[in-house]
Amino acid sequence: MTQPTNDLLRARYGESVPPTLNAIHPAIASMLSHRSVRAFTRDPLAPGTLEQIVAAAQSASNSSNLQSWSVVAVEDPGRKERLADLTGGEGRYVRDCPLFLMWIADLARLDAIGERRNLRREGLDYLELLMVSVIDTALAAQNAAVAAEAMGLGIVYVGAMRNQPELVAKELGLPPRAFGVFGMCVGHPDPSRPTSAKPRLPQAAVLHRERYDLEAITEPTDRYAEAMGHYYRRNNMKINGNDWAEHSLHRVRGAEALNSRDRLKQALTALGFPAH
Amino acid sequence: MTQPTNDLLRARYGESVPPTLNAIHPAIASMLSHRSVRAFTRDPLAPGTLEQIVAAAQSASNSSNLQSWSVVAVEDPGRKERLADLTGGEGRYVRDCPLFLMWIADLARLDAIGERRNLRREGLDYLELLMVSVIDTALAAQNAAVAAEAMGLGIVYVGAMRNQPELVAKELGLPPRAFGVFGMCVGHPDPSRPTSAKPRLPQAAVLHRERYDLEAITEPTDRYAEAMGHYYRRNNMKINGNDWAEHSLHRVRGAEALNSRDRLKQALTALGFPAH
Numbered sequence: 001m002t003q004p005t006n007d008l009l010r011a012r013y014g015e016s017v018p019p020t021l022n023a024i025h026p027a028i029a030s031m032l033s034h035r036s037v038r039a040f041t042r043d044p045l046a047p048g049t050l051e052q053i054v055a056a057a058q059s060a061s062n063s064s065n066l067q068s069w070s071v072v073a074v075e076d077p078g079r080k081e082r083l084a085d086l087t088g089g090e091g092r093y094v095r096d097c098p099l100f101l102m103w104i105a106d107l108a109r110l111d112a113i114g115e116r117r118n119l120r121r122e123g124l125d126y127l128e129l130l131m132v133s134v135i136d137t138a139l140a141a142q143n144a145a146v147a148a149e150a151m152g153l154g155i156v157y158v159g160a161m162r163n164q165p166e167l168v169a170k171e172l173g174l175p176p177r178a179f180g181v182f183g184m185c186v187g188h189p190d191p192s193r194p195t196s197a198k199p200r201l202p203q204a205a206v207l208h209r210e211r212y213d214l215e216a217i218t219e220p221t222d223r224y225a226e227a228m229g230h231y232y233r234r235n236n237m238k239i240n241g242n243d244w245a246e247h248s249l250h251r252v253r254g255a256e257a258l259n260s261r262d263r264l265k266q267a268l269t270a271l272g273f274p275a276h
Numbered sequence: 277m278t279q280p281t282n283d284l285l286r287a288r289y290g291e292s293v294p295p296t297l298n299a300i301h302p303a304i305a306s307m308l309s310h311r312s313v314r315a316f317t318r319d320p321l322a323p324g325t326l327e328q329i330v331a332a333a334q335s336a337s338n339s340s341n342l343q344s345w346s347v348v349a350v351e352d353p354g355r356k357e358r359l360a361d362l363t364g365g366e367g368r369y370v371r372d373c374p375l376f377l378m379w380i381a382d383l384a385r386l387d388a389i390g391e392r393r394n395l396r397r398e399g400l401d402y403l404e405l406l407m408v409s410v411i412d413t414a415l416a417a418q419n420a421a422v423a424a425e426a427m428g429l430g431i432v433y434v435g436a437m438r439n440q441p442e443l444v445a446k447e448l449g450l451p452p453r454a455f456g457v458f459g460m461c462v463g464h465p466d467p468s469r470p471t472s473a474k475p476r477l478p479q480a481a482v483l484h485r486e487r488y489d490l491e492a493i494t495e496p497t498d499r500y501a502e503a504m505g506h507y508y509r510r511n512n513m514k515i516n517g518n519d520w521a522e523h524s525l526h527r528v529r530g531a532e533a534l535n536s537r538d539r540l541k542q543a544l545t546a547l548g549f550p551a552h
Binding site (some may be wrong): 121135 | 280285288289294296297298299300301304306308309310312323324326327328330332334335336337339340341342343345346347348349350352355356371380385386388389390392393395396397398399400401402404405407408409410411414415417418419421422423427428430431432433435437438444448449450451453457458464473474477479481482483484486487489490493494496500501504510520522524525527529530531533534537538540541544549551552
């Protein structure tokens, strides 16, 4: 294995590189090197960049070819500023990136064509269709992320766009049955503020063979929790508690930790997803 | 633009290739050429393939580094057969593929470590955390799909694994708070049964600038609906109705069209996702 590939695996798995991983396909090496980018230069994107990203997104699999997602591309500084304000303090990169993509779980397109033709569509009211559209939005967005990174750009997902879904919908003029699932900042990474790939759980904690084995993941999960405690401290990153477990559980300790997203269900109902 | 790239764009967009798309990055060309593969040879996968796919999956972005997903790799013929039976008739490729990946929205790992340490975790009971884990599962799975295709393999997502989520959970021994979101067949495409990339909506029906414009997407959506009617008939594919709109709306006409997934909400409650 080449040294750069070995370095990528070490960055991703620390001491826990799977022993069977002794060769890596070049396309996978590129994915392995993903890191979220939250600082961008002021350089504009090359013409056609957005269209290429969207073409990649549309090439992802989707359920029954319903294509139940959309994307709103935001470049206007005022609108980025207002969207940034809706994240509750995480908005610096929303403001600074040259291109902000809002990924929309979209049953409105199908609803509209059904209305024009007066066709039944009660299936749209079920949780399954919300699930379908959220999944398809995510598959599309991840293709977009891989495409952007392949072009040398950096991205970061912005889940905080779910803090106030109704206000996001209002800002973007979303029709009923459309829901902003997450945002994505796209731009040229600021070379003066490099980021690194974040270590992940050992494969032994994530990959099961034939059946899920809850007992087998205990040791590798605990090992990772401890290693990540060291990682967060070594990199002067904020950590709530002593290790990854305490930090992560702090994040889900109760409704008060969810940055208003404890009311996501009500927000979705208001946006036209009864989700029976 | 090279002829192969032009062909890829024509396969994806038909007459509606965006005029600004006059160059395509090679990595994006590879994504553009995605097509679902439902017929596989009996060739086994090269050693290390699964580990590379999982490494790509783990390199995708995820929310707050909670890593709230898992994957169960199924190769046992008996188990694949039983899982195939749970899809209700779509299972031939589940049976035939050498590797079946079941992608799991997994809050169980975090729940278990919280239980061991006696830490609060009521946030797990909210729809937001189900949403987080489903999104992160999808991002991971799409990286896996791109990785598998980069290695020359073929994949197809199997959403029909949501038809009977409790029985899938039982077959795979899933703990509470773990939910099989979708399956994925992986294998060497059968060269005697080639498939082609499916045309998608024009970008004008999917990509909005600054604000969502429901009126602007009417014409390109109608145009696509008609073109896809011809496409389905030309390729002798089953179509319910005259065009893509009628076909798609038939798929969501009511609870009876959802292949039992109208009860997804109850199934999720039974699996330990109260999703308040």
